[in-house]
Amino acid sequence: MTNPSRFIDANLTLDAFSDKTLVVCPKCKGKAIVSSAQIPESAKLHCSSCHYTNNKPINIKDRDFSLTTDYYFNCELWLQASFKNELFWAHNYEHLAYMKQYIGAGLRQRNDSEFFTLVEKLPGFIKSAKNRDKLLKLIDKLEKK
Template identity: 40%
Template sequence: MKVKQTKMEKRYKQTGYYYAKYYSVECPKCHKEATVSHDGSYWGWKNAELKCLHCMHKENRADLLLYEVTVRRNCPDCGKQISAEINNLKNPPKEMNVTCPDCSFSAKYTTNISSYRLVNKLNGMKGDPLFNYPLWLQGEVKRNLFWAYNREHLEEIRSYVDAELRERQSLYLMTMVARLPQFIKEAKNRDDILKKIDILLKR
């Protein structure tokens, strides 16, 4: 008696794993794959590091923090408004000398200090949330930007796209699948996305 064998359907079961523990990015120096890592906490982001094992380039997110100092006053000699500002400072001064452009009166004033971070321009690419360097694992699928934080994240997306059965997602957790763009979830794009994933995994 022959036993009819049934095809095993590929099943996706969500893991609940947090993939944003580190990011694979393009090194700003050698343009090869580098890693941005942090300790997992929001406050630990300020100590995030970029390391490239190809050219040994390193960066600390704290290095991106710069300061701007400003002075806005009325000249005590002629009453005209005086102003001055200096930006891109690593060590902002608490006081600075400012000269009135009308009467040339000069005095030392307390500065207002504000901080900001340098932002890299990506021209439509997806960047990591700490340094905003281009993610290493990204490309275009049918005019849609496809990306993953790292290889573990990419493999998880592959498991989801390749599955024929998908477990219902949690209603109270923002799972990896819940964050996926709609074009990745559409069956008509499955083959194109799987091809793109194979290409990215070989980078």
């Protein structure tokens, strides 16, 4: 057996990835992006396929934490797939790559942190070693989406 790869928790939270979320365009069903800005607090939906754009003022505190849609426009997440009876999803390709490192690692090392990090909060089916190979295959598919 080769040396297991090691994942060292970078102590990131979901906020590190949630400022840009890939979604299904409400007009053409292509890949669109929802981004948020702090000053002034606003959210923007933009589709590079059909050029549909929508802007709106938001209150970041009032985010709608749905697992299947973005926080502000209620559009379906682009990077999601069902896994057994669970749902695997990511905000964007960077988020997907970060979870891929975690899932693929044989050794998972925590760092001291005063809060729960993104990977500590992942649901059990993602943490489970027995799902590793299937999850990595699913991620490969999503990466090409």
